[in-house]
Amino acid sequence: MTQAQLAQGTSPLLAVRDVSVVFGGIVALNGVSFDMHKGQILGLIGPNGAGKTTLFNCLSRLYQPSSGDILMEGASILTRPPHRIAEIGIGRTFQNVALFPNLSVMDNVRVGAHSKTSSDIISDSLRLAWVRRSETDVNKKVHEILAYLKLEDVAHTVVSGLPFGTQKRVELARALAADPKILLLDEPAGGLNHEEVYVLGDLIRRIRDDRHMTVLLVEHHMGLVMSIADHVVALNFGKKLAEGTPAQVQVDPDVIKAYLGSKDQ
Amino acid sequence: MSAVEEVVTEAAAVEAVPKRAMTLGTGTSLLVLAALIIMPIFVKNFIIFQMTMLLIYGLAVLALNILTGGSGQFSLGQSAFYAVGAYTTAVLMEHFDVNYALTLPIAGVVCFGFGFLFGQPALRLSGVYLALATFALATAMPQLLKLNFLEHWTGGVQGLVVTKPDAPFGLKMSQDMWLYYFSLVVVIGIYILAVNLLRSRSGRAFMAIRDNEIAASAMGVDVALYKTLAFGVSAAITGIAGSLGAIAVQFVAPDSYTITLAVSLFLGMVVGGVGWLPGSIVGAAFIIFVPNIAEGISKGLSGAVFGVLLFLVIYLVPHGARQVAILGQQLAGKLRKN
Numbered sequence: 260m261t262q263a264q265l266a267q268g269t270s271p272l273l274a275v276r277d278v279s280v281v282f283g284g285i286v287a288l289n290g291v292s293f294d295m296h297k298g299q300i301l302g303l304i305g306p307n308g309a310g311k312t313t314l315f316n317c318l319s320r321l322y323q324p325s326s327g328d329i330l331m332e333g334a335s336i337l338t339r340p341p342h343r344i345a346e347i348g349i350g351r352t353f354q355n356v357a358l359f360p361n362l363s364v365m366d367n368v369r370v371g372a373h374s375k376t377s378s379d380i381i382s383d384s385l386r387l388a389w390v391r392r393s394e395t396d397v398n399k400k401v402h403e404i405l406a407y408l409k410l411e412d413v414a415h416t417v418v419s420g421l422p423f424g425t426q427k428r429v430e431l432a433r434a435l436a437a438d439p440k441i442l443l444l445d446e447p448a449g450g451l452n453h454e455e456v457y458v459l460g461d462l463i464r465r466i467r468d469d470r471h472m473t474v475l476l477v478e479h480h481m482g483l484v485m486s487i488a489d490h491v492v493a494l495n496f497g498k499k500l501a502e503g504t505p506a507q508v509q510v511d512p513d514v515i516k517a518y519l520g521s522k523d524q
Numbered sequence: 525m526s527a528v529e530e531v532v533t534e535a536a537a538v539e540a541v542p543k544r545a546m547t548l549g550t551g552t553s554l555l556v557l558a559a560l561i562i563m564p565i566f567v568k569n570f571i572i573f574q575m576t577m578l579l580i581y582g583l584a585v586l587a588l589n590i591l592t593g594g595s596g597q598f599s600l601g602q603s604a605f606y607a608v609g610a611y612t613t614a615v616l617m618e619h620f621d622v623n624y625a626l627t628l629p630i631a632g633v634v635c636f637g638f639g640f641l642f643g644q645p646a647l648r649l650s651g652v653y654l655a656l657a658t659f660a661l662a663t664a665m666p667q668l669l670k671l672n673f674l675e676h677w678t679g680g681v682q683g684l685v686v687t688k689p690d691a692p693f694g695l696k697m698s699q700d701m702w703l704y705y706f707s708l709v710v711v712i713g714i715y716i717l718a719v720n721l722l723r724s725r726s727g728r729a730f731m732a733i734r735d736n737e738i739a740a741s742a743m744g745v746d747v748a749l750y751k752t753l754a755f756g757v758s759a760a761i762t763g764i765a766g767s768l769g770a771i772a773v774q775f776v777a778p779d780s781y782t783i784t785l786a787v788s789l790f791l792g793m794v795v796g797g798v799g800w801l802p803g804s805i806v807g808a809a810f811i812i813f814v815p816n817i818a819e820g821i822s823k824g825l826s827g828a829v830f831g832v833l834l835f836l837v838i839y840l841v842p843h844g845a846r847q848v849a850i851l852g853q854q855l856a857g858k859l860r861k862n
């Protein structure tokens with residue numbers, strides 16, 4: 260909380276400016292704007308189909324906004340190809356887990372460090388000294404992250420056989436391996452039980468504090484969002500409905516209506 | 525301790541193996557190596573020649589394995605890269621008097637460039653469509669080699685005769701045996717480099733692309749670059765196999781490098797186990813020896829017999845030699861426990 264408040268006056272880490280996305284006839288995002296400040300946990304909420312994942316996909320350059328801009332530390336990201344997003348410090352997880360199913364947990368996380376390292380096929384084939392050194396560093400880092408997320412026991416297990424909850428944790432580990440400045444989490448609590456959600460909330464806060472990351476959290480689990488977010492943005496039908504502290508957004512009449520409306524269906 | 529650790533599971537279009545299981549354990553590798561070194565001493569020259577071809581096709585299957593097993597891209601066009609390597613060596617040796625050993629790296633570089641360039645348009649295709657595009661390449665290659673204006677260099681339909689090298693340093697060794705050991709050194713060298721590559725950052729990028737392109741690109745992997753690199757590497761290794769093949773057979777001609785060769789290499793990969801590098805040599809053995817066995821069973825119907833044998837293999841061990849290795853290992857593990 261305090262960290263985020265301190266940052267308020269300064270320029271935002273990430274600025275979403277008037278972003279719209281249209282798929283055929285569907286307007287998935289309609290002029291959405293908000294700022295993210297360093298050290299914040301920003302909760303992005305909204306009923307199914309509100310456009311949350313679409314926004315994430317704009318941030319990772321999988322979708323091209325039809326208008327608007329996205330600025331990371333003041334510079335537009337819209338000129339970058341998707342594979343050059345990780346290097347500016349934007350890391351993510353996916354709503355429906357997008358791991359590399361045939362690779363071990365360790366290798367999945369190692370791929371997460373791809374943007375932080377460099378190599379070429381000749382040096383790699385010859386295992387030159389500098390490549391070996393870089394691999395040693397990567398391995399050290401991967402082990403640290405696996406320990407941090409209590410994944411050491413499954414380090415050498417192929418991920419496709421792991422339970423869904425563990426896979427989600429592996430995805431988080433993979434995202435952490437790139438040391439992102441901003442961590443985008445798309446429904447990390449999906450499929451978790453009550454107890455696990457509580458642990459997850461604690462973990463996200465710890466990641467923010469220990470690893471100095473800023474978190475954009477998409478979540479349907481209101482209890483989780485309201486307990487850990489510093490700031491909440493609510494979307495519905497691609498439009499921003501409300502923005503403010505969890506307490507403010509929770510009592511916002513438009514937000515209440517949107518959620519009640521979606522429950523009626 | 526175990527070389528092949530994971531149990532075979534059903535998987536999607538490209539049946540993939542985790543990196544650990546892409547290779548053999550050190551002990552097993554050394555045993556295979558020892559067998560390959562000792563064997564020629566006890567057999568006739570013709571068998572030595574066949575073993576050389578086994579190494580060469582094994583190398584070509586390995587190259588396809590890096591492409592398909594590693595990066596998840598299909599190719600029915602490997603015969604084209606093999607042909608370019610073979611012709612590079614033949615032309616350099618016969619027209620420019622270049623030493624045979626020197627032609628290998630040159631063929632590798634030429635084929636890398638060729639594969640890398642071919643990989644560019646192939647980027648827009650995947651799965652079956654990519655297989656079709658590479659199929660077209662394989663079909664076109666023999667015709668390209670017959671083109672009139674190239675005839676001065678390629679010898680047109682006639683092809684080129686290649687001189688078989690003698691053993692150097694006054695070694696008392698038949699040409700066949702020398703070429704076998706020469707090929708063995710090349711193949712083992714490339715095998716080691718290939719294993720290194722697949723275990724490296726680049727290799728992980730290949731496999732990440734194979735498993736999930738979108739996630740790979742979100743991790744910073746330049747999908748287009750690594751896909752074309754995989755094509756380049758695969759083509760380079762196939763080209764070197766082609767070079768060795770030209771020297772071993774002492775002859776290159778357009779019709780030696782038809783789509784049949786490409787299909788054979790593909791078969792070799794499947795029989796050996798997609799993504800399991802040591803399986804390449806088993807796959808190569810299948811495509812070299814099983815047609816002969818089929819002919820031995822029935823001269824008139826050898827094609828049909830080959831088909832039945834192939835069907836049996838695919839039916840009994842759909843994951844190829846790798847599956848047999850895993851079963852063998854599990855059995856050995858059980859015996860040890862008892």
Ligand SMILES: Nc1ncnc2c1ncn2[C@@H]1O[C@H](COP(=O)(O)OP(=O)(O)OP(=O)(O)O)[C@@H](O)[C@H]1O
Nearest residue numbers: 282285287305306307308309310311312313314354
């Ligand atoms: N690639 C696409 N092509 C066409 N329409 C799409 C595409 N992606 C999203 N949409 C549409 O855009 C709208 C917003 O979808 P989005 O996935 O962003 O919602 P969401 O807020 O993440 O929902 P949920 O909570 O269910 O995950 C939906 O109507 C969806 O059908």
Ligand SMILES: [Mg+2]
Nearest residue numbers: 311312313354
């Ligand atoms: Mg979503």
